Amino acid sequence: MSGAPDEFALIAELFAPLSASYPGALGLTDDAALMDVPPGRQLVLTMDSMVAGVHFFADDPPDLIARKLIRVNLSDLSAKGAQPFAIMLSAAFPHATQADWLRRFAHGLAEDCRAFTVALIGGDTVSTPGPLTLTLTAFGHVGPGQALLRSGAVAGDQIWLSGTLGDAALGLIARQGGLPHLSMPHRDHLIARYLLPEPRVAIGPGLIGVAHAGMDVSDGLIQDVGHMARQSGLAAEIRVDLLPLSAPARAALAADNSRLATILGGGDDYELLFTAPPSQADVVHRLAARAGIALTVIGGMGAGQGVRVVDRDGNAVAVAHEGWRHFTDTGEEPWSG
Amino acid sequence: MSGAPDEFALIAELFAPLSASYPGALGLTDDAALMDVPPGRQLVLTMDSMVAGVHFFADDPPDLIARKLIRVNLSDLSAKGAQPFAIMLSAAFPHATQADWLRRFAHGLAEDCRAFTVALIGGDTVSTPGPLTLTLTAFGHVGPGQALLRSGAVAGDQIWLSGTLGDAALGLIARQGGLPHLSMPHRDHLIARYLLPEPRVAIGPGLIGVAHAGMDVSDGLIQDVGHMARQSGLAAEIRVDLLPLSAPARAALAADNSRLATILGGGDDYELLFTAPPSQADVVHRLAARAGIALTVIGGMGAGQGVRVVDRDGNAVAVAHEGWRHFTDTGEEPWSG
Numbered sequence: 001m002s003g004a005p006d007e008f009a010l011i012a013e014l015f016a017p018l019s020a021s022y023p024g025a026l027g028l029t030d031d032a033a034l035m036d037v038p039p040g041r042q043l044v045l046t047m048d049s050m051v052a053g054v055h056f057f058a059d060d061p062p063d064l065i066a067r068k069l070i071r072v073n074l075s076d077l078s079a080k081g082a083q084p085f086a087i088m089l090s091a092a093f094p095h096a097t098q099a100d101w102l103r104r105f106a107h108g109l110a111e112d113c114r115a116f117t118v119a120l121i122g123g124d125t126v127s128t129p130g131p132l133t134l135t136l137t138a139f140g141h142v143g144p145g146q147a148l149l150r151s152g153a154v155a156g157d158q159i160w161l162s163g164t165l166g167d168a169a170l171g172l173i174a175r176q177g178g179l180p181h182l183s184m185p186h187r188d189h190l191i192a193r194y195l196l197p198e199p200r201v202a203i204g205p206g207l208i209g210v211a212h213a214g215m216d217v218s219d220g221l222i223q224d225v226g227h228m229a230r231q232s233g234l235a236a237e238i239r240v241d242l243l244p245l246s247a248p249a250r251a252a253l254a255a256d257n258s259r260l261a262t263i264l265g266g267g268d269d270y271e272l273l274f275t276a277p278p279s280q281a282d283v284v285h286r287l288a289a290r291a292g293i294a295l296t297v298i299g300g301m302g303a304g305q306g307v308r309v310v311d312r313d314g315n316a317v318a319v320a321h322e323g324w325r326h327f328t329d330t331g332e333e334p335w336s337g
Numbered sequence: 338m339s340g341a342p343d344e345f346a347l348i349a350e351l352f353a354p355l356s357a358s359y360p361g362a363l364g365l366t367d368d369a370a371l372m373d374v375p376p377g378r379q380l381v382l383t384m385d386s387m388v389a390g391v392h393f394f395a396d397d398p399p400d401l402i403a404r405k406l407i408r409v410n411l412s413d414l415s416a417k418g419a420q421p422f423a424i425m426l427s428a429a430f431p432h433a434t435q436a437d438w439l440r441r442f443a444h445g446l447a448e449d450c451r452a453f454t455v456a457l458i459g460g461d462t463v464s465t466p467g468p469l470t471l472t473l474t475a476f477g478h479v480g481p482g483q484a485l486l487r488s489g490a491v492a493g494d495q496i497w498l499s500g501t502l503g504d505a506a507l508g509l510i511a512r513q514g515g516l517p518h519l520s521m522p523h524r525d526h527l528i529a530r531y532l533l534p535e536p537r538v539a540i541g542p543g544l545i546g547v548a549h550a551g552m553d554v555s556d557g558l559i560q561d562v563g564h565m566a567r568q569s570g571l572a573a574e575i576r577v578d579l580l581p582l583s584a585p586a587r588a589a590l591a592a593d594n595s596r597l598a599t600i601l602g603g604g605d606d607y608e609l610l611f612t613a614p615p616s617q618a619d620v621v622h623r624l625a626a627r628a629g630i631a632l633t634v635i636g637g638m639g640a641g642q643g644v645r646v647v648d649r650d651g652n653a654v655a656v657a658h659e660g661w662r663h664f665t666d667t668g669e670e671p672w673s674g
Contacts, residue, residue: 029564031413031417031555032413032416033381034379034381045370046459047427049472077369090384090472123384126388128391128470129468149363150367150368218368231366
């Protein structure tokens with residue numbers, strides 16, 4: 001890569017303050033970072049990439065791109081019950097990236113590093129002839145052996161979901177000019193949910209010792225429940241009538257019933273999906289109340305395999321498969337029934 | 338991202354075996370990985386990205402691209418004196434990536450995971466409309482507080498370099514059709530050094546307690562010595578006559594003396610650069626002999642600032658500044674005198 005020394009000096013200047021709280025970051029002046037894991041804790045690591053034109057729009061506000069990148073990764077950590085504390089960022093910036101854009105991007109990073117008490121401890125900056133490509137590695141910690149895995153679900157567990165479902169997928173449609181019948185406040189709400197997910201960090205660590213299995217909804221509910229069912233060697237049943245929907249999502253569904261496929265299959269929700277035995281329901285409800293975040297039972301795990309979507313009477317609901325292939329994905333088919 | 342489910346299933350199938358030795362990788366079936374740091378050790382972390390058309394050619398052999406990615410990162414860990422043990426990989430593959438290409442890429446990953454005893458413990462796979470973009474986070478460990486930093490050099494230290502200098506930069510020129518006067522074996526040697534660096538993992542950990550400061554040469558010797566001098570608050574002097582050059586590099590220099598700028602300023606060598614007090618010279622020589630890797634004194638650190646390139650009589654040598662801006666780079670000007 002040639003040229004652009006000013007850009008790289010600017011990045012160093014903008015990013016270094018985000019490392020100030022973490023001595024092992026060495027002020028981002030070395031090739032590596034040093035990390036002491038808190039005594040008696042186990043590290044939990046996740047790594048997610050986002051590409052302009054695939055996972056966000058190149059003209060999205062730069063601070064929101066940065067914050068979404070952090071939040072997508074913190075959502076993964078929270079779903080494991082981990083307490084996040086550090087991130088590393090590798091950014092491939094297009095040649096034409098402007099100083100003002102970089103400042104706004106760094107401002108977004110700083111805002112969420114502060115909001116979630118994570119330090120930027122290292123990373124890399126390169127130039128690309130292609131689209132903006134961002135990769136974050138995020139670090140959290142849990143008690144040894146206590147992380148909530150996809151594979152931990154037990155037959156008889158209830159399936160829980162945080163917040164509301166489908167807003168981000170509907171927001172993407174609204175962002176692209178769809179859902180014209182919705183009110184402006186409803187459209188704005190959905191678009192905001194697409195642009196800036198809310199990682200449920202106030203919930204995740206509280207699920208340790210309560211939930212059996214955990215993950216976040218990033219690829220779409222049906223697909224993600226399918227991952228959990230398969231890794232746990234069980235079947236899952238989702239009750240359509242129990243799904244927590246926002247008022248804008250209910251309005252979208254009322255106007256066009258086929259949006260159910262978007263809600264069940266769309267991605268980017270970054271809500272927590274976990275299973276817990278019914279005996280823990282009171283504990284989960286208290287956790288929800290304390291955090292001020294809705295936690296809703298949406299179905300249950302049982303013997304068998306696959307994901308079955310049913311109505312309140314237990315009758316199978318036909319849902320068109322709306323593919324959503326962000327992020328790591330085995331490409332396996334989680335649908336059944 | 339739409340389509341290509343087979344591709345993602347193939348990647349899962351190809352990558353999962355590389356995680357087999359590491360239980361915390363959870364078989365790459367979860368959103369996160371778990372890590373127990375060896376008792377009494379400190380983690381050392383590094384993260385480097387490579388973009389097709391910037392850091393390698395899109396038509397380079399896929400196994401060599403994968404191996405270079407691993408080696409570039411292990412070189413950073415080794416320069417800190419760390420023992421590597423794990424990697425996470427995020428890959429943005431172009432839409433048109435073929436199954437055969439992926440197989441060869443995974444084969445290269447597997448080969449170097451085996452060669453360097455590192456496990457692939459997690460990561461991400463996404464699709465991109467742009468060039469192949471690869472990011473690795475690599476994990477090593479050292480005794481607490483023992484890592485070799487850029488900032489640790491002491492006035493009076495000798496500056497040491499592993500292997501030979503400038504081969505990769507000359508190899509890049511040869512790869513692009515330059516250096517036509519060189520013999521085929523010489524050209525092949527240089528190109529191989531560009532395509533596949535040799536991380537000095539047999540040296541790095543042995544430098545703990547011996548060297549004061551360490552880093553690898555990735556941005557070019559002058560620039561990297563400049564980083565070390567600046568972070569240590571010292572000046573560095575490089576003796577041109579002491580630089581370890583391969584026979585092909587000597588031939589290139591004999592044919593065109595201006596290639597000295599390429600050798601001093603070119604990047605991608607991934608040789609170790611470290612400083613140690615003269616009293617440790619015997620220890621360093623024994624380490625070199627045991628590892629079968631040349632370690633050469635190329636200059637020294639003293640009071641002041643900047644990098645001075647001199648001949649054997651101490652006279653300043655004028656070297657044209659040949660910029661090389663791969664990887665993280667503050668954009669500061671390390672040249673002086």
